[in-house]
Amino acid sequence: MVLSCFGVGLVARTGSLIISSMLLKRIEETEQHLRQFIAQHFGVELKRLTVETPPRTEFGDLAFPFSFELAKTLRRSPREIALQVAENIETPPHVDRFVAAGNGHLNVFFKRVAFFRDLHRWLHSPSAEPSGEKVIVEHTNINPNKAAHIGHLRNAALGDTLVRLLRARGCRVEVQNYIDNTGVQVADVVVGFQNLRQMSFEEIQSIAEPFDYYCWDLYAEVSKWYQEEESRLKFREQTLQEIESGEGPIPQLAEYISMRVVFAHLKTMLRIGVRYEVLPRESEILSMKFWQEAFQRLKDKKAITYQENGPYQGCWTMQVPGTNGQPDEEKIIVRSNGTVTYVGKDIAYQLWKFGLLGKTFHYRPLCQYRGGEVTLHTHGSPNEDTVWLTTTEPSPHTEPDFGRGQRVFNVIDVRQSYLQRVVVEGLRRLGFSNEADRSVHFSYEMVALSPACCSELGIELSEEDRRKPYVEVSGRKGLGVKADDLINKLFEKSLEEVNARGKALTLKQRKEIAQKVSIGALRYFLLKYTRNTVIAFDFSEALSFEGETGPYLQYSVVRAHSIFRKLEADDSEWNLSIWEKECERMWEQPNSIAELLEDNELWSLLLQAARLDEAIDQTVATLEISHLAKHVFNLAQQFNLFYHKYRILSESDPIKKCFYLTITDTARQGLLKGLDLLGIPVPERM
């Protein structure tokens, strides 16, 4: 049985020990119970009930506003309906009581002790093995001609977090990073080396690291050089054609440059915990005739038409339906000189991703992830830590079965929405409307530079730019914050903070902590905004470790950790193993803690921890990762509140102590699961 990871969030596998959902299951059962009651007593079949979170814990754990809806058809007041339901409905096993609240909400109170016990077990149960449909996530996709910048970090952080979420939902996920190694941008850097630097291949090879930084400057230089004298663009044309031909020294140089830059990107991205499984390259799409195959099909299906005259004379174009009742537009797929546009190649690539092309690549191992580093693959057999590269010839290794996804996510910024629509329309016109529907443009807004950031970088702005609220990053102009620079800066600041605190730690330990803190700060910063918010990058905000930041979240877990560390080191009668035993006893005698759980502050902390599965569900449904970030932050806030208010280790009543410890552990596990999904590492201390 193939389970979709996109339906309602129940990935339950009967007979397994995995408890795959906590709150969602209860919500669904309660909703069903209510629907039945409504059908029986009011004769109204409601398809789905809206479920809300009451504004205050005292009001209940769930709120159902259906009475307002029923009021019309029943011609009775919502309050009256809610009261009737609350008085007459039976309570399902997990519910303590139903209450009519406010002007007509029907609120639900769970049985707290049983809930707490299940929650604690749920958070300790292992996550499900991937068994659902195969999903391909393509992200990062940086032109391999310059260093990565903050915009690319947002892409990779979002893509990587999406991957983690989908895996948590039971999907089999394949991570692809497409390499446009034969495009204009690589050609431009080749032109830079040849015409501006006039360097030999050997000289280029001996350029010291960071090579991607070198190219960053060179690319900006070449762009300026073109601008000074437009006729110089002929060098780009010439170089591009030579690269596409694949023969001679120019393609070899382009290959060297692009792969060296790709390797730099892999290193940069690994620093923030991002990994890939396969790097499909444009050069193989061309040389393995993927495009020719797609082109033939597009012609056969009359998906594209040859323009005999008009402005697009000599081109092959596709008719793209206009949005919102606008007239259709013609998009050029093949230029009048016979070369294919990026979109054309993307259609071929997209077909391959779904296994619809009838062709596939060969692969060879390119790199290995090992011990927190990425190194070029030189020997040994490939494994799950291998990054594969597409090749034209078979490699001696057993090649993985990449592609053939059942669903595809393309993580690309919103400015490419139009082109993504063209690609999807291509699938549709080839008769693959099912795949077209399962091809998702996971879009997000750009990262721009705030005016403050520009002045900090010493960037002189034009009169026009100065009037704008923010300035777009531009590789062409060399305008931007390089990813490694930002990560380095974050690391330095983290180390300062760690040094100011952990005096007893070795330098190596302090560096490890600082590294985790810097990643936590960066990833949370990139993930906390909703996708369609333009991030106007600001150093002071990105470098903040206080308030709603990654380090705040890490700190709350570290506090919980330290309690258990102290407990473990305690040589008195009350240590870690006693707690575990007491904990079992506690569940067997629910009355002992029932009274303690009446405290609404403690209860809402537990409820928040339980909402994790709901948050994951919501996040995947809306593809809004900031939602999960906010959830984890709220949990951390509630935990800090609890931590501040209750003395745990010094509690003299053994029942209370056990109870508080279990709450701490519950919050800690909830935080750890959430942070893991966000790709935020947690140090043991900080």
Add this chain to the structure above:
RNA sequence: GCGCCCGUAGCUCAGCUGGAUAGAGCGCCGGACUUCGAAUCCGUAGGUCGCAGGUUCGAAUCCUGCCGGGCGUACCA
């Protein structure tokens, strides 16, 4: 021009498929470390949810118009 997105506290942003008194963080001001770690916590002040209509029992949320801003709309990607 047309399309997409945005406009919520001084600043940066949340606000789930319409629901109870619009929330955080930062900043400001004032408190809390001989205590499980102060990268923390508590409190005060701060909002015509851009404007005007409409739909609804109910609108920051949906619809229409306007104002302001951003991005697309290339034989670039």
